[in-house]
Amino acid sequence: MGRPKNFEPDVAVAQAMETFWTKGYAGTSPADLAEATGVGKGSLYHAFGSKRELFGKALDLYGQVGSEMTEAFLNEPGTAKERLRAYLALLVDIDLDGPVRRGCLAASTALELGGKDPEAIRAVQRMTDATIGLFADRIRKGQRDGDVAKEVDADAQAHFLMNTVVGLRVMAQTHDGPVLHRIIDTAVAGL
Amino acid sequence: MGRPKNFEPDVAVAQAMETFWTKGYAGTSPADLAEATGVGKGSLYHAFGSKRELFGKALDLYGQVGSEMTEAFLNEPGTAKERLRAYLALLVDIDLDGPVRRGCLAASTALELGGKDPEAIRAVQRMTDATIGLFADRIRKGQRDGDVAKEVDADAQAHFLMNTVVGLRVMAQTHDGPVLHRIIDTAVAGL
DNA sequence: TCTGTTCTTGAACTACAGGTCAAAAATTGG
DNA sequence: CCAATTTTTGACCTGTAGTTCAAGAACAGA
Numbered sequence: 001m002g003r004p005k006n007f008e009p010d011v012a013v014a015q016a017m018e019t020f021w022t023k024g025y026a027g028t029s030p031a032d033l034a035e036a037t038g039v040g041k042g043s044l045y046h047a048f049g050s051k052r053e054l055f056g057k058a059l060d061l062y063g064q065v066g067s068e069m070t071e072a073f074l075n076e077p078g079t080a081k082e083r084l085r086a087y088l089a090l091l092v093d094i095d096l097d098g099p100v101r102r103g104c105l106a107a108s109t110a111l112e113l114g115g116k117d118p119e120a121i122r123a124v125q126r127m128t129d130a131t132i133g134l135f136a137d138r139i140r141k142g143q144r145d146g147d148v149a150k151e152v153d154a155d156a157q158a159h160f161l162m163n164t165v166v167g168l169r170v171m172a173q174t175h176d177g178p179v180l181h182r183i184i185d186t187a188v189a190g191l
Numbered sequence: 192m193g194r195p196k197n198f199e200p201d202v203a204v205a206q207a208m209e210t211f212w213t214k215g216y217a218g219t220s221p222a223d224l225a226e227a228t229g230v231g232k233g234s235l236y237h238a239f240g241s242k243r244e245l246f247g248k249a250l251d252l253y254g255q256v257g258s259e260m261t262e263a264f265l266n267e268p269g270t271a272k273e274r275l276r277a278y279l280a281l282l283v284d285i286d287l288d289g290p291v292r293r294g295c296l297a298a299s300t301a302l303e304l305g306g307k308d309p310e311a312i313r314a315v316q317r318m319t320d321a322t323i324g325l326f327a328d329r330i331r332k333g334q335r336d337g338d339v340a341k342e343v344d345a346d347a348q349a350h351f352l353m354n355t356v357v358g359l360r361v362m363a364q365t366h367d368g369p370v371l372h373r374i375i376d377t378a379v380a381g382l
Numbered sequence: 383t384c385t386g387t388t389c390t391t392g393a394a395c396t397a398c399a400g401g402t403c404a405a406a407a408a409t410t411g412g
Numbered sequence: 413c414c415a416a417t418t419t420t421t422g423a424c425c426t427g428t429a430g431t432t433c434a435a436g437a438a439c440a441g442a
Contacts, residue, residue: 002388
């Protein structure tokens, strides 16, 4: 009962995510969020409580979407090395393609809120670790398939690749495609 | 002639740098800067013109200090691999040691101001490229000294190591020492 | 159609960001 | 000591951040 919502909360969270992604947490105002979602400021506060809470939902969505995308992409046909290289290249290309460079929301959050918002940091950590897990799984699958040497430490490589991804998405703010693709080539050499 | 300055501009820039580093560009207010430097808001504006201009000086100082530190550290006795590994480990340890995690000012700037402040991005790019140059020089020295294989592409390795450094300094916000040191081990394996 | 409930709207409010300015203070040269 | 110059101080200003709230609108059930 009661008056029905005038908007889809999930959609609003997705739109808020885009805005936080582009402008950063501190750089996004309630007015920005109202404009991005098409929902009045008052309604947003009624529905989500505060800017910080809405950001939390946006972060979670970011992690979830990224995780699904990663898993699907890694498990398309190909060797582990091919798939991982293609994945890194995809991320870089997406970063470079957009009309505006905005990097990675998780990395921005880690740097912007590090040391002053432990809950946000934990959320970033969760999504990072999830990705590391997907990398490690794919490498182990490669070992079972015979396209990755048995001696490779899947877990170490997975952590290392995650680190490379983070680096790439920051460096995509300042450097261009050829440079980044050469970095990818060097990074996947260990597989 | 005229009334003498009550503060050392260079010192104030250094203090401003610390503040921007800890709180980010958007997160630092003129009041914060006045408190950090011990200089009145009015005087700061008189001396530096605007928050953005002071930030520019702070960024330049950050690059200069980092560059000098890097060059000195890389050229202490040891093989290229030893020195580069020690350098990455040093950065990580510094990041982890502080009372507050604050990552890398250059990376924060790239993410926060990317796509809306081309001049800041260029400054970050300059300091990144300077570091890449130092890495490449040190690797080539290693090749002359015989501790790095001739086949290694010094330039590609230098770019790759820069990328690794950036990744590490972001991941230092969310992960702990052992994890990061294992990433370093994996990264320097190609030398 | 009256009631209770949930949502929307727009105004309102406090605090602070970012910056400006006028007046006074501290210096040097004449 | 006076003039010119440069800095300091602190008040002041405009705009916006982040949030709250009162009033009304849209529903379901009795």
